Amino acid sequence: SNGITRPKGHTVSFHYNSGVEDMHFGKTHPMKPWRLTLTKHLVLGYGLQYAMDTYVAMPASKDQVRAFHDPDYVDFLKEVSPQTFRYQRFIPPKHEGDTVDLGPFNLSTSPGADCPVFDGMSEYLFLYTGATLAATNQLLTGQSDIAINWSGGLHHAHKSEASGFCYINDIVLAILDLLHLFPRVLYIDIDVHHGDGVEEAFQRQPRVMTLSYHRYGPYDETGHKFFPGTGDLADTGLKGTIGEHFALNVPIPSGIDDRQYKYLFESITARAIDAYKPKAIVLQCGADSLGGDRLGQFNINIKQHGECVSFVKKQGLPLLILGGGGYTARNVARAWCHETALATDNGANLPDRIPLDLVPRPQAFTGRAHGDGMLFPKFQRDHKNDCVEADLEYMVKRLEW
Numbered sequence: 001s002n003g004i005t006r007p008k009g010h011t012v013s014f015h016y017n018s019g020v021e022d023m024h025f026g027k028t029h030p031m032k033p034w035r036l037t038l039t040k041h042l043v044l045g046y047g048l049q050y051a052m053d054t055y056v057a058m059p060a061s062k063d064q065v066r067a068f069h070d071p072d073y074v075d076f077l078k079e080v081s082p083q084t085f086r087y088q089r090f091i092p093p094k095h096e097g098d099t100v101d102l103g104p105f106n107l108s109t110s111p112g113a114d115c116p117v118f119d120g121m122s123e124y125l126f127l128y129t130g131a132t133l134a135a136t137n138q139l140l141t142g143q144s145d146i147a148i149n150w151s152g153g154l155h156h157a158h159k160s161e162a163s164g165f166c167y168i169n170d171i172v173l174a175i176l177d178l179l180h181l182f183p184r185v186l187y188i189d190i191d192v193h194h195g196d197g198v199e200e201a202f203q204r205q206p207r208v209m210t211l212s213y214h215r216y217g218p219y220d221e222t223g224h225k226f227f228p229g230t231g232d233l234a235d236t237g238l239k240g241t242i243g244e245h246f247a248l249n250v251p252i253p254s255g256i257d258d259r260q261y262k263y264l265f266e267s268i269t270a271r272a273i274d275a276y277k278p279k280a281i282v283l284q285c286g287a288d289s290l291g292g293d294r295l296g297q298f299n300i301n302i303k304q305h306g307e308c309v310s311f312v313k314k315q316g317l318p319l320l321i322l323g324g325g326g327y328t329a330r331n332v333a334r335a336w337c338h339e340t341a342l343a344t345d346n347g348a349n350l351p352d353r354i355p356l357d358l359v360p361r362p363q364a365f366t367g368r369a370h371g372d373g374m375l376f377p378k379f380q381r382d383h384k385n386d387c388v389e390a391d392l393e394y395m396v397k398r399l400e401w
């Protein structure tokens, strides 16, 4: 036997549709859906399917997506293709110096766009959303205590606009569903980017608390902010509404290490849970907060990233685990496979070497994917650590209730 066992005392479900794997945002685009192929093969290679219930996700319906998104935007996403898109009305760039021709809803067919229109895009969007909604339904019906969708977690999408590689905000849709049963839902976001779309959707809403940890501050000598530029410590929900104080933001300088991240994450998350007493938790596990990420600027290891998942799991509340960013594909797959193991209490059962003999289609691994096969690689610490300990302590104090 491979040593993988089902968890005692809780049920985990895994929601996925391989249809998301074939998509290409464009040759140079950092978002690579094949990181999901790598993740799937690692999960299956280690035999983690024996520790949980696995479900092939159906695409979401237009009606389901309309629960948050503008009906015209939903129709557009369902119909659009690179062939039909160029007939759309041209909208001049928002900001001076923007080089990209933006179409309606912040979409574009220009190769330099964050949110391109690509072949198969419509299928891709409704599949990752369908997987998140199926996972959510498992929690609502009590069939699972933890439900996982690594293809979801697209936290930047707005009601009628795509943003930062995100088109449909599957997280907002999931939380809206959870609110039918659970009086209070806590959303935690460890992607290196601010979870702005989710925060914005619930900024007037005390029944959802949003808590995002993210890189924040001056980006370069030109003064550009790290995307999306929001999520200041002082941003705690919409002032003057009953949603005020139900958003928390932890802005972090570049180069934060494991010890510093653990200190921030555990003290602030514990306080938030203690004060808010959520009845369900949604955890966005963006893997771009790992050291060595192509877009990220943190220095945390897979071990610490996983400890965030364990810390949240230990609260014993219904838990929806979603993916998100992650741009160094081999590390994304390692992290999410490791976190699947943690969710099923198999964290100690994974050997460090990739079990090639267990991988169903070894040829699906390219040279790029193998790396050195280590689950806990020593990352190059190539980001200068700008974290001042006193500032980290100040944040924990400021956010105390």
Ligand code: ZLS
Pocket: 028, 029, 030, 111, 112, 113, 114, 153, 154, 155, 156, 163, 164, 165, 166, 191, 193, 194, 227, 286, 288, 295, 324, 325, 326
């Ligand atoms: O949280 O920084 C930006 C916006 C721009 C710079 C990039 N250009 C294309 C548009 C204007 C200010 N965008 C970020 C978006 C990051 C989204 C993170 C998503 C998530 O992880 C959840 C899934 C950004 N950072 C890096 C890029 N865009 C980027 C890098 C390289 C390329 C290639 C394709 C496209 C243009 C050249 C692109 C974007």
Ligand code: CA
Pocket: 189, 190, 191, 192, 193, 194, 195, 212, 213, 214
């Ligand atoms: Ca975040």
Ligand code: ZN
Pocket: 191, 192, 193, 286, 288, 324, 325, 326
């Ligand atoms: Zn991100």
